[in-house]
Amino acid sequence: MHWRKLLRILHRDFGYVAAGLTIIYAISGIAVNHIQDWNPNYKIEKTFLILDSLPKNATQEEITKFVLKAVGETREVKNTYRSSPDELEIFVEGNSILVNYLTKEVKQEKVNSRFFLKETNDLHLNKPKGIWTYVADIFAVALLFLAISGLFLIKGKNGIKGRGLWLTLIGLVIPLSFWLYYYL
Amino acid sequence: MKKLVLFLFLSVLLTSTTYSQEGVKYGKKLTLKEKTSISELYKNPKKYVGKTVQVEGLIIKVCEKRGCWIDIASDKEFEKIRLKVEDGVIVFPLEEKGKKIIAEGVFEELIYTKEDLIEQGEHQAKEYGTKFDPKTITKGKTEYRLKGLGAIVK
Structure with missing residues (x-):
């Protein structure tokens, strides 16, 4: 099997498994990001x-x-x-x-x-500890894999050697700029 | 695939049931065999500063925003002590208010100047939407608290 085809299959299946957790983390992320303005729990x-x-x-x-x-x-x-x-x-x-x-x-x-939101926040902030710590670790590794594999899914002008490269750079420049602005 | 999903779901359910039977644990496992009364800590503070102690009492207040501190009622009337935990390491839910706790922590002495207290008062007033008059602070003070390591709430 060609390596890119295998990557697509793995990216797809990891993506399915990670979908639920990503949604939970995203919702909770917004909620706890504004903790100064409201009580998310x-x-x-x-x-x-x-x-x-x-x-x-x-x-x-x-x-x-x-x-x-x-x-x-x-x-x-x-x-x-x-x-x-x-x-x-x-x-x-x-x-x-x-x-x-x-x-x-x-x-x-x-x-x-707050129904659902408190539960998602608890998981996001690893309140249960124990086994959940390892589940969250595996999820983080899966996200890392999804991010890296995503870069190489397609070839051609929209791939990492073309448009993909510029978009990836934008994604890196945004956090880097804020880091420079706040800490230098 | 259906069996795998069902197996995972049941395993988690079973684990969570066992977890809730012993009381809720927070942070590190309790290690001390003897408890120190809160009134004793206040009676002889210098003896305990910097030492890890185990206390027991009623949770009378919980940090609303982050669950990063609780106030524990003393065995002596009208007395309490604050147990402060590291943000995010231990998070006390508001539901724990009014429950009994056994907690371990390092007994700390905090010396505040007048300026510190004014800054603290202004910060708290902003966070909780209350009023604060800096004129009410006329001098500094020494406070004692516990730096929380672990706890069991029943």
Whole structure:
């Protein structure tokens, strides 16, 4: 078999296998690239209200029940914490509720993970570690192969000896220019 | 080919189930056999600066943007310590807030000047969209924190 034909077959099959991961990495890449402007993993909803009253001489447990009822929170309490003599924080799955005994202010912070996007970000940033590290390594090598083999798929005026060369150089000049601009 | 795809899918599914049974592990494996209470760290800070310690407590705050730090409640009322991890090496998800953690890290002493604190306050105000008045900072301060190495959240 001619080497170029073999290269095309390998490029095609590696491309099929890498398609899913490339899409995941591309979507996540855009998401985490703008981390300064938004939270790519979570939607955080912060609300604030002032209660009319709080039970007097009540235990922490009684206040917790009272506040949960007042804010309409029905999920199970994970834990509670007193950050100061006047404050109690109640942790519920997906919600933390901060109560101020003196001002009767209740601040809620509801956290919902962004479906699909959080999962893709976790994989992209190698949160699972372990076996995924090696999967991501293999993927990186596959991308390297796809990039290099892609250069030699076709011959002629559109190949690497013609138009392909100029386009490849443009692709190299773009990151190089930015690197020179930012670091020199 | 269909069998291969199914095999790969089931293998991953099985691995992830085993993974979730012991609590969620972050970073390096815990090595110390004894825990040090957070109140003890604050009581005798000089004794522990630069040493690796293991602490246990409730996660009361998680870095919203990068999951690069958490605050752990102390055994003493109204006291807490920050566990800072290297960006991207360990990422704590927001869901861990309110859960128990056993963590290991190097106890660090951070000395901030007045100027450092103003810069820090302005940066945080910008990041979280809150207000900061530099006049509230009148002098520098010394802070203690843990440089996180590994943890288990249950």
